[in-house]
Amino acid sequence: MEIMIDVDQVANLAQVSRATVSRAFTRPDLVNAKTRERVLEIANQLGYQPNQLASALRRGQSQSIGLIISDVLNPGNAMLVKGVQDAAAKRDYTVFMFNTDEDSDKERKALESLRSHMPQGLIIMPTAGAQENLSLVGNxxxxxxxxxxxxxxxxxxxxxxxxxxxxAVQHLTKLGHKRIxxxxxxxxxxxxxxxxxxYQQALAEAxxxxxxxxxxxxxxxxxxxxLAAQNLLSRPASERPTALFVGNNEMTIxxxxxxxxxxxRIPEDLSIVGFDDSRWAKLLQPSITVVAQPAYELAYLACExxxxxxxxGRTQKPIQIRLATNFIQRFSTAAPIEEEREKKKEKR
Amino acid sequence: MEIMIDVDQVANLAQVSRATVSRAFTRPDLVNAKTRERVLEIANQLGYQPNQLASALRRGQSQSIGLIISDVLNPGNAMLVKGVQDAAAKRDYTVFMFNTDEDSDKERKALESLRSHMPQGLIIMPTAGAQENLSLVGNxxxxxxxxxxxxxxxxxxxxxxxxxxxxAVQHLTKLGHKRIxxxxxxxxxxxxxxxxxxYQQALAEAxxxxxxxxxxxxxxxxxxxxLAAQNLLSRPASERPTALFVGNNEMTIxxxxxxxxxxxRIPEDLSIVGFDDSRWAKLLQPSITVVAQPAYELAYLACExxxxxxxxGRTQKPIQIRLATNFIQRFSTAAPIEEEREKKKEKR
DNA sequence: TAATGACTTGCAATCGTTTGCAGAGTATAC
DNA sequence: GTATACTCTGCAAACGATTGCAAGTCATTA
Known part of the structure; x- marks a missing residue:
């Protein structure tokens, strides 16, 4: 990397000034077609690439954005990272990624560190303390x-x-579950x-x-x-929920x-619906019914x-986008056992 | 972010020169204890943080490294990312991450993009075309x-x-498998x-x-x-392998x-051992026997x-580190059925 | 008393680009 | 032939930090 060549080297070889070389790249319309070609040709030969640091410093625009996420290890979050990266790359932006591990302090540090890199924008999955932390980044x-x-x-x-x-919970109530x-x-x-x-709404509706x-x-x-599930499921059968709705992928495991x-047994003794789809949800036997999120699209859209x-330029009104989730019914849910008995009685 | 304050503002308030402010941060020993305190105090009040871009440009050191990985979506790779990030953060380095999706072209683009950010080093999970691409980064x-x-x-x-x-394959041969x-x-x-x-070694040994x-x-x-497994497993029983060793996590699925x-049925009709541990390998019934990799440690170590x-400074000899894998025996392997029969015969 | 040295500080150049301004050259209109 | 417009190029000053060099202060030593 010590072999970095700069504008001046290109300028010398092309017999033009530093300024012209710069303009050949950034304002092609301002330089004569022939000179531009010559400059680009030579730049290409030398393998010249404008130094982003210098450019960002001078222009006050770094062509980069920050991404602060709670934890890449969660596959759902990895999707978010990928979505943001892809969208950014497509428009030649670089992304600085930081993990907070759901820790407010790490979030603050990430923001400080980020700030000194002059990102032009930030995509953040805020921790509980974000409200305070975000004041750090000014406008x-x-x-x-x-x-x-x-x-x-x-x-x-x-x-x-x-x-x-x-x-998801409607699905359970429709199956006849009462204790969810x-x-x-x-x-x-x-x-x-x-x-x-x-969850509350669906219960109320039923x-x-x-x-x-x-x-x-x-x-x-x-x-x-x-732990949470243990607490619920170890109650006597008459109080034990016959179905469980779990708020995210890791907790579903x-x-x-x-x-x-x-x-x-799932689903005979217990129906389960999880939030977030995943590899194992499809793979398990029985496979798990889930509420899937369009994580990649979500992130891609956020970045765009x-x-x-x-x-x-700035918009006047705050942008607030909601994407729909996708309910995927698999085999981890069934009517509760009591319900079955009642049906049998009715048939007689 | 338009409220960035620079050295001069701090310098003015502290009644010292720009140089002294800078030194107060980077060479504390060179500035009088009292002035240093005053400067840091004021800097802190203003929320001053040195601009990394300017600093990197001037010093030729960006305090950042590049990370080029094939795909964050693979949980094993996500581990690698986390390991590198954590190690880098601990020493106040920033990491630029790029995904190649195993595509040589994307790798080259990533390298070009990276270069202009003046990273001080690079950690790469090379694609097949890396040998050529890596010439881009000079020394x-x-x-x-x-x-x-x-x-x-x-x-x-x-x-x-x-x-x-x-x-892994020894484990299978010891169970009596012949067609692996x-x-x-x-x-x-x-x-x-x-x-x-x-795989070949273990077969030879047996x-x-x-x-x-x-x-x-x-x-x-x-x-x-x-596809590959289908090809192997759809052969007539006499030619069909009784055990399968699969080279990575995704293919194991x-x-x-x-x-x-x-x-x-696994393991009765087919024993399976996979490379890479994962969430679902533990969760499946039967759970899958695997060769686990210390991915986080590997990445952390690489970054350090x-x-x-x-x-x-440069080392003379190339560093070449190998970490041991960890064989985790679960319940996806068993003796082949023929083997069982033979045993029964012997008992008579 | 003058000289030596240690310790602090400031000046100004520098990193590699970008860009406002002005000047040179050419073409068009009168 | 002169005025006007237009196109293209170069000069030099930024961006915000770091740092070699020199100079100032003060105490110590001969």
Missing amino acids: LPVIELDRASGIKGAHTVMVDNTGGSRI GMVAGSLDISTAVERHAG GIPYQANLVQIGNHREDGGR GAIFAARDLGL TLLDRLER | LPVIELDRASGIKGAHTVMVDNTGGSRI GMVAGSLDISTAVERHAG GIPYQANLVQIGNHREDGGR GAIFAARDLGL TLLDRLER
Whole structure:
């Protein structure tokens, strides 16, 4: 990399000034067609590429954006990363990625670090403390991805969590389930709140009273889901939920393990619906019914929206996009056993 | 972000020169304790942070490294990303990540784009065309992660693919399998070659002749694995392998589907061992026996190695690190059925 | 008292681009 | 032939930090 060649070298060989070389790249219309060709030809031969750092410094535009995500290890988030990267690459932007691991402090550090790189915009999946942290970035254009920080007037690109959850739980009520448990995420995260709301709506619609003790909060990870599900499933059969709606992919794994630990068969003894699709949901036997999110599209769209905004200038109204979720019925749900018995009685 | 404050603003308020402010941050020993404190105090109040771009430009050191990986969506790769990021963050380096999707052209583009950001080093999971592409980066310090590009004298940090595969296949031969198939990756990738070599070694040790037609090449993805496995498993029972060793995680999924399609029970009719551990390998019933890779550690180590090299200067000899794999025996393998019969005969 | 040295600080050049301004050259209109 | 417009190019000043060099202060030493 010590062999970097700069404008001057190209300029010398092409017998023009530094300025002309620069313009040949950035304002082709301003330079004579012949000279431009000559310059580009020589630049190409030498393998010249404008130094982004210098260019960004001078223009005050870095041609890069920041991406702050909670954890790449979650396959759903990896999708988000990919979507953003692809959209950015398509328009020749570079992305700086940081992981917060759901930790507000790491988020603040990431923002500080990011700031000194002069990104032109930011896509963030905010942690619970984002509201405060985001003041650090001044008036940098920000798009909140997947969740909302709660900042008023923020631009957001999210899925319809409430609607998705509602359909999932409707599916369960239609099967005849009356005691439907939920393993919810921590309620300081907007997605968790919305999914919980969808659960409540579907219950209400089915005329089933909401029982707070059927909702357990997990920590968004496998162990949290397992604990929460254990709590719900180890109750005596008459109080035990016959179906479980789980608020994200990792916790669904925990819930499945909990069911297995207790010897509950899926779907005979317990119906399960999870939020987020995944490799294993398709692969398991029985495969798991889920609310799938268009994660890639979501992220791609968020990035495009951000870049549009950067290039077309500020918009007056906050952008707030919601993408629909996709309910995928597989084989982890069935009518509850009591229900079966009642049907048999009726037939006689 | 338009509210960026620069050295001069701090300098003015602190009644010192620009130079002193800069030195207060970068060479604290060179400035009087009292002034330094005053400067830092004021800088802190204003929320001043040195502009990385300007700093990098002037010093010729960007405090950043590049990371080029084939695809974040593969959970194994996501681990690599996390490992590199964590190691880099710990030492205040920023990482530029690019995906190649195993496409040589994208790799070249990534390298070009990277170059203009003046990274100080590069960690790359090379594609098949990397040997050529890497000439683009001049003498930038590079570490090859997970695979080798084939460039002589390159620095590499990889796992012991051959040894790991050998143990996996030994496990199968010890169970009594004679016809062991392999779904291998494309042989222009070093890991695929090495894993295939381990397979051959284990067969040789068990006195089983190598049969080329028991080895099918897949494309590293699920569909490729499925096709390859279908080919092997749809043969008449007398020619069909009783066990399968699959070269990576995605293809293992394909192989499992292929087995299911053909109504083969695991492990009764078919034993399976995969390379790479994963969520679903633990979760499936039966859970899948695998060769696990220390992906996070591998990446962390690769990044540390690179940064050490950057800070301590060039090393004379190429660094070549191999980490051991971990064989995890689960429930997807068993003795072949013929073997069982023979045992019963012996008992009489 | 003058000289030596240690310790601080500031000046100004520099990193590689971009770009406002002005000047040179050519073409068009009167 | 002169005025006007237009096209193209170069000069030199930025962008925001770092750093070699020189100069200033002060204490110590001969």
